[in-house]
Amino acid sequence: MPSSVLYSRLHELGPPLRDLVFSPFLSGPLLLAVTHAPDAVRHLVLNLARRVPGLLQHAPPPNFDLSTVATVLRVLFALGIVRRLNRALNNAAANAWRLTASKGWDWPNEIAVVTGGSSGIGMLTVEKLAALGLRVAVLDIQDPPKSMENNARIHFFKCDVTSSESVAAAADAVRRELGHPSILINNAGITSPMAILKMSESYLRKIFGVNSMSHWFTVQQFLPHMIEVNKGHVVTVASIASFVALPTAADYSASKAAALAFHESLTSELKHTYKAPNVLTTVVHPNFVRTPLIEGWADHLERSGVRMLTSEQVAEPIVQQIKSRKAGQLIIPRSATLISGIRGWPTWLQELVRDTLGRSSLKS
Template sequence: MIRCFILIAAYIALHRAGPPLLNFGDSLPLTWAQIKTLHRGLQWSLALWAIYDFNSMLNRWAENRWLFQTDKRTWNWEQEIAVVTGGSQGIGACVVKKLAFHGINCAVLDVAPLSESFTNDELRLVHYYRCDITSHTDIHRAAEAIRSDLGPPSILVNNAGIGNAYTILDMPMENLRRLFEINLLSHWSTVQEFLPDMIAKKKGHIMSVASLASFVSLAAAVDYSCTKSALLAFHEGLVQELKHRYKCPQIKTTIVHPNWTKSAITAHPAIQAGLKSIGAKLLEAEDVAEAMVKQVIAARSGQLILGPSISPKIRALPTWLQELIRDSQANVVSGNGSTG
């Protein structure tokens, strides 16, 4: 914020000073017209930089629910409890390990057992609850056990997700339902279970893993794209309800949009060949987890774009440009099968 006002002040000073500010006599072998052009260019550059910085400041303020201060000091990591869905393997396991590094107790909800990558020191802070997140009853049962064993969680990371590789006409309905239940509907169940305690304490952080597919629909992965764009709507609505229905803007929310990441989904032959054909560089699960946990520890809300920064702006581009971008990704997903 301070830098933004310094830039604005510098622009005003440069504007009032006029071209003589740049007239250093013989030290600059420039004509008067060139000096005026340079001065004008500096003015515009400084103005654009100030506008960019001011816009960034407003974005951060909006993400912080129009609050000027963060409540980072209210977080005591060794006393916090985090719930991570799909935390046994992949990105979820990396998130759990990094949260445990900060002393946070972690409750893992997963149908798969914990991977062998967890060390004995980490396992002292990691608690596994076998849970089918497609079942509201299973989630409620696990939530009751977590509250009894550890206490009410203050951090919820909805990480679990799967993919399919079917066209719309070839999609088996049971695969479609399962994907929507895991990638989207489970978020309602987990938030319904854990948000009330956060509201009561006016402290919490809800994070969900979406994808760059939130902004670009992929052929043969329409179901996946639908759930990820729906997650973006879910988080926007959640923020509004926290502010205007529950009067609790202190609760943080983050939605994460990673680019293609090394995982069970991208290891599937139906995806692997397509990614290779476009020369895609895959993110490491460790790097995605690092960005997610850094956001939690900073006690910040927001939208993490782990890929091309233009991704959220694609919908604002002319239609022909949007279509060219979608065309370039049309053959990434091929073949048939479930990728998760």
């Protein structure tokens, strides 16, 4: 079996099992056993077969060849080493080539700002951050849920994130009542599946205002102090749609691709323009999430074969990333990581993927 096919099949496994299979700490010792003690391995396999009822009749003969097993283990060991090296390089690159976590964080004294924090992913993120001891400012145009009202660590500021004036007023209130935030999570997002020819100008301006332009407005308010003290964390919630555009989703995909470009430029500016490498940046790419954002469309997606994520499955990795005191890129679920490289694929392969996903997304 070619190594590329083996890798593809193994990648379909769940993350815990896949990590175990690809672990060089498992494949390495097994490879040594197979290549340096083949007789002992055969003896072990046969003994195990004898102990399992009904298995002996399917067990290999005493002189069975271990060369195929050794080849598979060599491939797994090599892939395991490459994956670990790749992760280490990704982690270092995202953190200004720093191998350790940034210092100076004290959660009870940190202040976080979360846009769109009154529902969905944002609401759970707010609650988890508050549970860590942070004070959290929610910037949202809709009122917070009842569950937040009695939490002294959560503060609500009514804000239209598409308006620079509204964001500036909310930012002034946050600084006046809480202090300077060290964490900014640009989470607010909207969508409404619609063909390009049916999209109104007013809605187009609204979706880009919420999904993209709001990032400029919030960062312009809260980043200067982070740069001044060379400490902070800006989290940009983008989407898998940043990489793949589908029918009736040009607005959403384009606005989320803009969010990704914003994150990349911000990361570069912090290092080279502002000389503030300890201000961390993280971009998050979740697949479809069952939230109020896509209510009424979720059932259609599931009928098309899409596995919907829960808000919990997205909020938890975001909070864990903040707790790690490291920057990075989160693709959720991890099994969708392969799709992030689609822009580098041959055009014919890109089109095959878009055709397949496009037809599926339009099925009723």
